[in-house]
Amino acid sequence: MALEELKKKIYKPGAQFGERVEPPEIFRPGRQPEKKTSSEWSELEKRVLSPKRKKYWLISGLAGLVFLAVIGWLFWQGLTSFDKNKVVLEIKGAERVISGEEVTYSVRYRNQTRLDLTQVKLIFYYPEQSIPLQTEDLVQTINLPDLTVGQENQVDLPVRVIGLQNEEKEVRAELNYQPSGLSSVFTNQADFLTKIISVPLVLDFDLPNRLVSGQLFNFSLKYLNQGEVPFKDLQARIDYPSGFTFQSAEPQPLEEDRIWPISDLMAGQEGKIFIQGHIQGEEGQAKSFKAELGIFKEEKFTPIAETANALEISLSPLSIGQTINGETDCIVQAGEMMDYLIDYQNTTDIGIKEVVITSKLEGSALDLTSLNFKNGSFDGASQTITWRMSNLPALEFLGPRQGGQLTFSVKVKDPLPINNYTDKKFKIINTVEIDSNQPPLSLKDIQIAGKSQLISKVASRLTLQAKGYYYDDLIPNQGPIPPKVGQTTTYTIKWRLINTANDLEQVKVEASLPPHVQWRNKVVPSQADLNYNSQTGRLTWQTGDLPAATGVLLPVKEVAFQVAITPGLAHLGDFVELIGQSKATGRDNFTDLELESVNSAVDTELPDDPGISRKDGLVIE
Secondary structure: OOHHHHHHHHOOOOOOOOOOOOOOOOOOOOOOOOOOOOHHHHHHHHHHOOHHHHHHHHHHHHHHHHHHHHHHHHHHHHHHOOOHHHEEEEEEOOOEEEOOOEEEEEEEEEEOOOOOEEEEEEEEEOOOOOEEOOOOOOEEEEEOOOEOOOOEEEEEEEEEOOOOOOOEEEEEEEEEEEEOOOOOOEEEEEEEEEEEEEOOEEEEEEOOOEEEOOEEEEEEEEEEEOOOOOEEEEEEEEEOOOOEEEEEEEOOOOEOOOEEEEEEEOOOOEEEEEEEEEEOOOOOOEEEEEEEEEEEEOOEEEEEEEEEEEEEEEOOOEEEEEEEOOEOOOEEOOOOEEEEEEEEEEOOOOOEEEEEEEEEEEOOOEEEEEEEEOOOEEEOOOOEEEEOOOOOHHHOEEOOOOEEEEEEEEEEOOOOOOOOOOOOOOEEEEEEEEEEEEOOHHHOOOOOOEEEEEEEEEOOOEEEEEEEEOOOOOOOOOOOOOOEOOOOEEEEEEEEEEEOOOOEEEEEEEEEOOOOEEEEEEEEOOOOOEEEEOOOOEEEEEEEEEOOOEOOOEOOEEEEEEEEEOOOHHHEOOOOEEEOOEEEEEEEOOOOOEEEEEEOOEEOOOOOOOOOOHHHHOEEO
């Protein structure tokens, strides 16, 4: 209470005072003052000093430090991080070109990162079939200088783009580099498409629409440069159809009768290739000719232009055909009789006079002494049979759509004339022709003659000989002769192969040993591929390839092996079988025929052993 208020209250009548305030405590030396702490202070002290609170403040401090570290790392990373997308790589060039045109592709690259780029390397992939002007390869690698921050450079790559019309050609670039201060190597890629809108080189065949099979004819191939630039190192190539036989050409071909060097073809220049040949085919068959004009450089041909055209085989006014033994594709054997049937016809609505038919035979395998024909004449020097109206009146006038048949036969020689190692792959060729000495005027511009040729291949003959011996100089034998019941006698079996006209492959011989025959595992020559299966009793000799003239000019192919028998009472008085039927097989490389030769079983009669009589083969007691 303030002093002034106290004075007023003292002098105021009826004033009342409260309880007396205690006098202040007197300080006495040596006495410790009593500590008094408020409840709020105690609670605060309790909260600050508790273990839970200490842990909270520790974690908060550590989190703060981590936060500051992350902020620092992000700041440093912002200064040193690398984004490859900020390295710009692009290709500029012509989007539409003429084939053969020279174009330049510009590869631009720019560094928009915060780091310099070192060890910069450009790999450029040129279009397929193109001709680069700075390198010989379609892939070019270029080492480039370092690229500083913000720097941009460009590489120009000239090339002659080659291709067919409407073809799209792709170029591709790769930029490899290493950012300064980093160990990683990065790669950026870019590509670009160029479309060929036209080809300035033109090819064109001049072919007849129709021809008769066997007809000799001329045709040409024209080439032209319609462009404004010359083409160098050109070649023309022609693919002929089956049945075409090349005769001659102007200019002469370089090789294979189908390749011509054109060298340089200036703008607007043209040229021609003239070709002569025969064509064979069936009536109505289309024969397609294809040509390409391209650049030949570094032993590689790159086509630029191509063309194709076809002619049709038409029926000749005088038609002729033939068969052998009823077939048009015949493989014959030595000693076989060949029966030829010739069909001829006038296919027009106009009669044809003085028709002549010839049949010319070729081949050393022909036995001309067996030739048999009617109503014709034979010239031995040319080996030709001729039928004309003097000996066949029906040929004096062959009316519209009229025809007929002729026959003759001839035999294949047996044996074949194999006198040296080149005497193999025998063929028999018969060429029949029909023509007129007086062709009708209405057909004077048409080749009225007809022709047919038939080629017959002669198959080789594979012969297997299976022989048995007791007295043999290759493998000595022992045991009683004649064979005795209960006693063992050994024998030698020989397989011999003979092959005549053609090389054979995959040749093998097989046979089975009867259950009473024992395999002695003696083989001569020891290196022969002869295998015996004791479970089945099967013997197999794999000889592989067998050359032509084996057993004729070359030695016989032979293998010998030993077997044994111990006759029982059931064999008494009989011959004992030593080996069952033997069979040789192989494929003829020339005719593609599977050949086979079979030889009968061999027993103790041993007819091929001169030292053994017939009775020496019968089992005795």
